[in-house]
Amino acid sequence: MSGRDYARLAEAFRRAGWVPDGGCLALASPGERVRADLDARAHAGVLTRLFELGHDVDAAALREALGEDALAAARAVGVVEDAGAGRVRCPGVIARVGKGPDGLWLMGDRDLATSRGALGGDHVSALTHASLTLHRLLGTTARGRVLDLGCGSGVHALWAARHATHVVATDVSERALAITRANARLNGLDVETRSGSLYEPVAGERFDVVCSNAPFVITPPSAGERLVYRDAGFPGDTFVRDLVRGLADHLNEGGRGYVLANWFITDTDAPSAGVEGWLTDQPVDAWILGRDQMDAASYAAHWVRDAGYEGPHAHERARAWARWLEEQGIAAIGMGIIAVRRVGSARRGAIRTDWAHAGQPLPHPEQIERVWDGIAALSDADDASLDAARPRPIVELKESRVLALGTGRADTHTLVPAPADAALGQVVTNAPALAVLGALDGDLTLRQAAVAVATLMDLDAQAVTDAARDLLREVVARGMYVLD
């Protein structure tokens, strides 16, 4: 196989009009996959059926779709093989993801939608929903030197390679690294691959961006075959702990780290305490965004099903897994995102934790930046400086009230961002604090607005100031207001 074969193949895909178009059949629902099959016409349709839907296709139709040279290239690189009776198949998948110049073709193994039976121990997905979660956080902001730790098919490394100066992709799986290199060739992109666990392959090096859709699944040591794509082989949640704790040492000042994580929760009243403990002495501003919590049984059942195990044997596996989790003394498993920005030597880092409400969208890169800016601004701000600040909103906010029926009184007041900023969450507060916030437009100080509201509402000025200051801290840390 050679780079020329991949280039020939990519050229044939373009000629056939089989280019990334914003959809992603690899992650589509069964219904959408059937619809795509019904719609699959002409040359691009043959390629969709073969590479994305996992069907055997007529060899002559594929020859027509790709042309003789590209068909030979497809065979040479191993994405097409004979299936007998004049038909051919793709042993894996080629997923199309993204759109236009940011789109990618991604080779990987067949997933549950296209394979028969459970996933193998050395399985490498083209991409998963978790891959897209990490991509949503990063967008196209990965510039400078980028590290993709646990690269799998290379999806993040390749997305980054369009804008970064240098991308290093690491993995313990030689198969994953080979697939990353092949995907780089197919997309005409440049990525350096290195083999090794955690930060071993980049010891002593620093990056502007470190990202990892890590093998974060908390698996019992006795789970049988290790599924390397999701199990790092470390006890409990210590792989994610070491990954998170190693970020600062591998980031340049101002560098960003993005990690998807699962962690032990021992006390459901403090569900982020464990992760916060990993970060407390680290020179980073950290935003921990919890997205979900699962009890041991649901967690075990979810991951057993995710690997394609079914039937009584699967139930047995899940039961043993859940029992092991309970023996570890956990109350639940936390799942979420950890985003950090390396601070300089002038100050210590600060940590902000939020838990997303159901249906809250993922933040995009600019929103994460605003949250980091807010965390940094607050870390230097005492009460007096906040009272003297002239804050102003930087996102559109609305007030939502719940009225106690028959009384005309509002029970709760909630600050709700416009849909574009729904990822920043909602803030519950009280009427006086909200009135102060509403008056802040960059001219008045917090104290001036609080005194005016207290006078109008006939309330104690200090109490209103204190409540408004608490609210201000909240909206600044959520990237909704800036202090100025």
Ligand SMILES: C[S@@+](CC[C@H](N)C(=O)[O-])C[C@H]1O[C@@H](n2cnc3c(N)ncnc32)[C@H](O)[C@@H]1O
């Ligand atoms: C969940 S997959 C993510 C793949 C890809 N980054 C994505 O987003 O689709 C995790 C990857 O981490 C790799 N991995 C497993 N254990 C590792 C370790 N100890 N150090 C580094 N990578 C590891 C796996 O081989 C797998 O490719």
